[in-house]
Amino acid sequence: NLVFLKSWEHSRDCWRDLPELTHHSKLHLIKLHLIKERLMLKSLKYTAAGVVALSMFASQVMAEVTIRVQSVLPTKADEIVMVKDFAANVAALTNGEVKIEVLPDGAIVSGRDILEAVDKGLVEAGFAWTHYWSGIHPAAMLFGSPVAGAGVGIDNIAFVSWFMNGGGRELYNQLWDEMGMNIHGIMLQPVGPEALGWFKEPINSMEDFRKYRFRTPPGIPGQTYKDIGVASVAMGGGDILPALQKGTIDAAEWCCPKPDSVFGFQKVLKHYYLQGLHQVVVNADMYINGDVWNSLTEDQQNAINIAADASLIRSLSYRIYENGKALKDLTENHGVILHDTPADYFPAYMNAAKASLEKNAAENEFFAEVWNSQKAFAEIAVPFWAGAQTSNAALGQAFAKQIAQ
Numbered sequence: 001n002l003v004f005l006k007s008w009e010h011s012r013d014c015w016r017d018l019p020e021l022t023h024h025s026k027l028h029l030i031k032l033h034l035i036k037e038r039l040m041l042k043s044l045k046y047t048a049a050g051v052v053a054l055s056m057f058a059s060q061v062m063a064e065v066t067i068r069v070q071s072v073l074p075t076k077a078d079e080i081v082m083v084k085d086f087a088a089n090v091a092a093l094t095n096g097e098v099k100i101e102v103l104p105d106g107a108i109v110s111g112r113d114i115l116e117a118v119d120k121g122l123v124e125a126g127f128a129w130t131h132y133w134s135g136i137h138p139a140a141m142l143f144g145s146p147v148a149g150a151g152v153g154i155d156n157i158a159f160v161s162w163f164m165n166g167g168g169r170e171l172y173n174q175l176w177d178e179m180g181m182n183i184h185g186i187m188l189q190p191v192g193p194e195a196l197g198w199f200k201e202p203i204n205s206m207e208d209f210r211k212y213r214f215r216t217p218p219g220i221p222g223q224t225y226k227d228i229g230v231a232s233v234a235m236g237g238g239d240i241l242p243a244l245q246k247g248t249i250d251a252a253e254w255c256c257p258k259p260d261s262v263f264g265f266q267k268v269l270k271h272y273y274l275q276g277l278h279q280v281v282v283n284a285d286m287y288i289n290g291d292v293w294n295s296l297t298e299d300q301q302n303a304i305n306i307a308a309d310a311s312l313i314r315s316l317s318y319r320i321y322e323n324g325k326a327l328k329d330l331t332e333n334h335g336v337i338l339h340d341t342p343a344d345y346f347p348a349y350m351n352a353a354k355a356s357l358e359k360n361a362a363e364n365e366f367f368a369e370v371w372n373s374q375k376a377f378a379e380i381a382v383p384f385w386a387g388a389q390t391s392n393a394a395l396g397q398a399f400a401k402q403i404a405q
Helices: 002-015 023-063 079-093 111-120 140-144 147-153 156-165 168-179 220-227 237-246 257-263 290-295 298-333 345-363 365-404
Strands: 065-071 098-103 125-129 183-191 197-199 213-216 231-234 271-273 282-289 337-339
Touching (some): 111 183, 147 365, 156 168, 156 365, 183 298, 213 220, 220 231, 257 298, 345 365
Parallel strands (some): 065 098
Antiparallel strands (some): 183 282, 197 271
């Protein structure tokens, strides 16, 4: 209204001194002038709105980022299902600003070179198990696969509790500085316990076990098998079935029923042992280049962290049901025979694992810090958790025997 009044006064002053025009004509010209000024004001308003909208659109476009994640696995691997689930959640939480593209092993570099490639920025991110990098720092094992439950009975659920509430996350973040890597790690899939593995014939003792060339994980879990006299051979998941078919190895472990069946071990081996100690806990993680991580907005980083925490429980729940379905299919439709692990395996592996943990703790300060944290957590949590699970395990075994009859 103030603008209109000022326009009226200006127009009146401009036209009052034109005696040759009639009063009616002067009013008409004044109205035309006011209409013109109003149109100009509207034009300015819509132009400003357009500039703001364009600025907002440009900011949105600039905020969009694609993170390529190369895995150590082929695309068909079961673990990739949950990586893509995580990626979908990140996209949803960021309104599509952050897109995660999953690449198979070898797409850019070989699996063994992924961590270094991420560190150097050759690829934005990688997906693997952190114990794969035990050769760079022994403490990596305590986050990726704490051998024999860190020697203190930590299972995969208890591990998540340590990670989220017992100081594990802070130590995990420190790991990358200890390794000298420009990396931000994200824990995604705390699966386990893993099966002992697959064999051509039944094994009744450690003496039988030692007759086989056995695929094991890399790092300390595999080394522990060597320490108890097993011919341990480390290789990637996609290489296991071809190696079995060629006779390069005679027996193998990878994970558990669903991932194992996806890789097709049942085509070659029929004797399956569920109970193992080498990877009671095993965590698959994503590694993002530090510069890429720092380039994200705070909201984008928070969205990724929230999706990662959600992935911990989503992966656990996914694997329980999928492993159950796969085990049923293996035993009913593929001639797989389920066995109990020989009793003398457990003390042999536990003693070797304890010796390995103590040796590494004595030699590396950060390893000792992480292991001491896990032991302090276990002193509080494991007596409760193991005791509470005893009745559940007994009830479950009773039901399993009932439906097997």
